[in-house]
Amino acid sequence: TGAPPYGDLANMLRSTKPDLLDIITPSETHLDFIRIALSERVPRIICQKPFCRNLEEAREAVRLCDEAGIDIAIHENFRFQPWYRAMKRAIKEGAIGNLQQITFRLRTGDGQGPRAYLDRQPYFQEMPRFLVHETAVHWIDTFCFLMGTPDWVMVDLRRLNPVIAGEDAAYILLGYTDGRRALFDGNRLLDHAAENHRKTFGECLVEGIDGTLELTGDGAVSLRRFGEQDKAIILEANEWPGFGGDCVHALQSHVAAALQGKGQIENPARDYLRILEIVEAVYRSAESGERIEVSDG
Numbered sequence: 001t002g003a004p005p006y007g008d009l010a011n012m013l014r015s016t017k018p019d020l021l022d023i024i025t026p027s028e029t030h031l032d033f034i035r036i037a038l039s040e041r042v043p044r045i046i047c048q049k050p051f052c053r054n055l056e057e058a059r060e061a062v063r064l065c066d067e068a069g070i071d072i073a074i075h076e077n078f079r080f081q082p083w084y085r086a087m088k089r090a091i092k093e094g095a096i097g098n099l100q101q102i103t104f105r106l107r108t109g110d111g112q113g114p115r116a117y118l119d120r121q122p123y124f125q126e127m128p129r130f131l132v133h134e135t136a137v138h139w140i141d142t143f144c145f146l147m148g149t150p151d152w153v154m155v156d157l158r159r160l161n162p163v164i165a166g167e168d169a170a171y172i173l174l175g176y177t178d179g180r181r182a183l184f185d186g187n188r189l190l191d192h193a194a195e196n197h198r199k200t201f202g203e204c205l206v207e208g209i210d211g212t213l214e215l216t217g218d219g220a221v222s223l224r225r226f227g228e229q230d231k232a233i234i235l236e237a238n239e240w241p242g243f244g245g246d247c248v249h250a251l252q253s254h255v256a257a258a259l260q261g262k263g264q265i266e267n268p269a270r271d272y273l274r275i276l277e278i279v280e281a282v283y284r285s286a287e288s289g290e291r292i293e294v295s296d297g
Helices: 009-016 027-039 055-068 082-092 122-126 131-147 243-259 269-288
Strands: 021-023 044-048 071-075 099-106 152-158 169-175 181-187 202-208 211-215 221-225 232-235
Touching: 009 027, 021 027, 027 044, 027 055, 044 243, 055 071, 055 269, 071 243, 071 269, 082 131, 082 202, 082 211, 082 221, 082 232, 082 243, 099 131, 131 169, 131 181, 131 269, 152 269
Parallel strands: 021 044, 044 071, 099 181
Antiparallel strands: 099 202, 152 169, 169 181, 202 211, 211 221, 221 232
16 A cells, blocks of 8 residues: 554554544454544544454443544444445335345355465454354344344354364344344355355345345345246446455445535444344353343343
């Protein structure tokens, strides 16, 4: 990028005096880095997910920012991927009628063998909470974006690769009292039909009374009307310039625009605590083998 490197966050902030800091380091650094940013009077902060190491730290980070009067948003960028934005528009426009179910099949294909994750993110091997805390949280947030906050969760977690510490496969069922359901079916040892498994990370169905939206591994979204065989493409596959349909740029642009008075931030940290409460409910369900009410999370 041509930007100068720094080995110390406080020194970087004093030297550059940024209008906005995006914290993209691992979760164990988040609370300390937020404290440093507040001490250096950074006016606005974005923080990467997973937001802090646990719910307690995340609540403390929100409290500190509230006391300082500093806006903090969560860098939860999957909901900004173009295919989920297209699906959200189709749902709002009534293309599939009353939404009934969402199913996402995560199939990254990067979790096999003793070298799993070592070439890209080696710390994955040592995380005691892995697939849900680090990965599935993206889709918990995306399901809430598309469907609203669930009322309960039921979970089955598995560790298939013995070289890692945490879970790498999961069924996560989110339930709604009106009968709707969202299912995350994740397995990092298996793959899906895509040249780049990190474009969509898997495949998705969004099903309603009047039709079905389908996301394929190339990033295309199609609409099939109920009772019909043919599918209409509502989002063409494309070679977006950045990761995941250029969702990082889309999120940062959204936050920057909101901070200039152009709309509201979708994912402020205070609201994102609800996502972390759902994650905690997921792990409680895995430990107990029972359905957990999210309201008790």
